[in-house]
Amino acid sequence: MAIPAGAAVDWSPLDSLPNVITVEWSGSDRGVVAAAAARGVRYLYWSEADGEVDLSGTAVTHVRLGGAGLRRILLPASIQRLQLNDPPLPELRVEAPDDGRGLQLQLFWRTANREQIRIPAGLSRITSLWLWPDREVTLSVLAGLADLQSLTITFENAPGTLTDLPDLRLLPALRSLQFNSAYDWDPDALPDLPALQEIVLHGVRRSTTAAVKNRLKGSGVKVTTRATKTDTWLAAHMFNPFRDWIEDSKAFGTAACKAYTKARTAVDATSAGSERSRALESALRGLVADLNVIDARYGLIDTINREHAAEVYLALARHADIDTTMAARWLDEDREW
Numbered sequence: 624m625a626i627p628a629g630a631a632v633d634w635s636p637l638d639s640l641p642n643v644i645t646v647e648w649s650g651s652d653r654g655v656v657a658a659a660a661a662r663g664v665r666y667l668y669w670s671e672a673d674g675e676v677d678l679s680g681t682a683v684t685h686v687r688l689g690g691a692g693l694r695r696i697l698l699p700a701s702i703q704r705l706q707l708n709d710p711p712l713p714e715l716r717v718e719a720p721d722d723g724r725g726l727q728l729q730l731f732w733r734t735a736n737r738e739q740i741r742i743p744a745g746l747s748r749i750t751s752l753w754l755w756p757d758r759e760v761t762l763s764v765l766a767g768l769a770d771l772q773s774l775t776i777t778f779e780n781a782p783g784t785l786t787d788l789p790d791l792r793l794l795p796a797l798r799s800l801q802f803n804s805a806y807d808w809d810p811d812a813l814p815d816l817p818a819l820q821e822i823v824l825h826g827v828r829r830s831t832t833a834a835v836k837n838r839l840k841g842s843g844v845k846v847t848t849r850a851t852k853t854d855t856w857l858a859a860h861m862f863n864p865f866r867d868w869i870e871d872s873k874a875f876g877t878a879a880c881k882a883y884t885k886a887r888t889a890v891d892a893t894s895a896g897s898e899r900s901r902a903l904e905s906a907l908r909g910l911v912a913d914l915n916v917i918d919a920r921y922g923l924i925d926t927i928n929r930e931h932a933a934e935v936y937l938a939l940a941r942h943a944d945i946d947t948t949m950a951a952r953w954l955d956e957d958r959e960w
Contacts (some may be wrong), residue, residue: 634658652676659683670708678702679718687919696743703727710735716744724748724770731755733779740764750796753777759784766793772818777803781861783826788812802827806857810834821845826867829853864935868928875921882913883935890943903943907950909938911957924960932960 632653637643644862645666648655651673659667660681667683669676670813672690679697688696689708698705698719705717706729719726723746730753732739737759740751751773751835754760765771771794776785791797792814796943800816801823802808810831822844824832829851836846850870860866860880869876893899914932918924924932933954 625855637662656681677684698726699957704729706731708732711741711743713741716856717746722746725750727751727753729753729755733757735925737761742768747957755779758782759786761786763787768792768794770796772796773799775801775803776805778891780804781866783810784809789814791816792801799823801825806861810838813838819844821847823849824851825849827851864931864938868923871928872921873922875917875923878917878921879914882910882917883939885913886910886939890939893943900945903945904953907936907940907943907945908953910939910958911954915957915959918960929960 625738632655633661634654634657637646637658640651644664645668646655646659646664646670648676649670655669656669656676656678657795658664663682665683666685666792667678668687670689672688673692675695675697676688676693677697678686679699681699683699684703685706685908686698686702686704687706687708691709692712693707693709693711693888695715695717696717698717700720702719703725703733704727705719708731710732717723725941726746726749728742728746728749728751730733730740730742733755735756737756740754740760741764742758747767748770749768750770752765752768752771753775755777756779760776762785765774774794774797781804783802783805785787785802785805788808789812791800794816796818797816798818800819800821800827804826805824806826806828808831813835820843824834824835824847826849831847832846836848839846850867852866852869856866856869863880863883865876865879865883867876868879884904886909889909890903893906913916936954937947937950940947
């Protein structure tokens with residue numbers, strides 16, 4: 624429902640939905656916590672939250688919170704999963720029953736640099752952690768998570784650097800380990816983990832997966848690998864946002880990478896002056912035209928790839944300092960996928 628900014632919120636329309644279990648909200652509280660508590664909401668997705676968020680009187684099980692100004696979060700006994708979507712203030716504290724014992728914590732901080740990654744105070748007993756940083760993380764931040772059984776790390780951008788791998792030995796209960804889009808780490812630095820049962824490597828170097836398999840051969844640890852890349856491919860395309868399209872087809876992925884490189888080169892070569900805007904428009908529309916040709920040939924820009932291609936295009940527009948509304952209009956006018 625549309626709610627004018629600053630206006631009082633009438634939550635009574637939710638009463639016509641007796642089975643409502645999910646609420647999505649953005650901005651300051653304005654009664655959303657009380658409304659969720661009164662109606663037994665289980666899933667609360669809240670962006671642009673700020674200051675203190677007290678959910679201790681609710682029955683929520685899954686909470687997704689965004690807000691760079693969050694300082695304190697209070698969780699109820701019913702909580703099962705907490706996802707935080709913005710790099711936090713250093714003083715952020717989460718108060719959960721038994722210091723988060725049994726909690727699944729997801730830190731989707733896709734813009735966070737190495738120094739911003741930290742486990743919020745108050746969550747020393749979590750059992751599952753999914754970290755999603757920008758391009759680098761040090762595993763020393765996991766010290767003290769003695770109950771952690773499952774760890775997943777996904778990188779938003781290349782190179783996906785993992786440092787302080789030996790510090791994984793500080794996680795004595797770790798049973799499952801997964802690295803996604805992690806291209807920069809030393810498999811020889813992986814310590815012996817007595818409780819480890821499974822390691823999943825998705826989007827890593829093929830040479831790294833071979834080393835890990837050789838290292839763990841005969842150990843009883845299940846090693847699963849997907850979407851591995853050769854060193855040669857990564858040398859040419861590691862920082863290309865279409866690098867993973869090779870999983871659909873090598874020719875398709877290669878063509879998409881070339882199209883992006885062509886457009887990015889054109890954008891970066893554009894100089895200041897009266898013709899700059901026209902040249903940037905040409906580069907962006909050129910990327911869409913090239914993707915049209917690629918899709919006509921290979922037919923592989925499906926729903927997922929379509930969304931990814933649009934994200935890449937708009938990211939390039941932002942890099943070029945082009946108004947994204949205007950860029951989106953060009954995209955809609957030109958694309959055939």
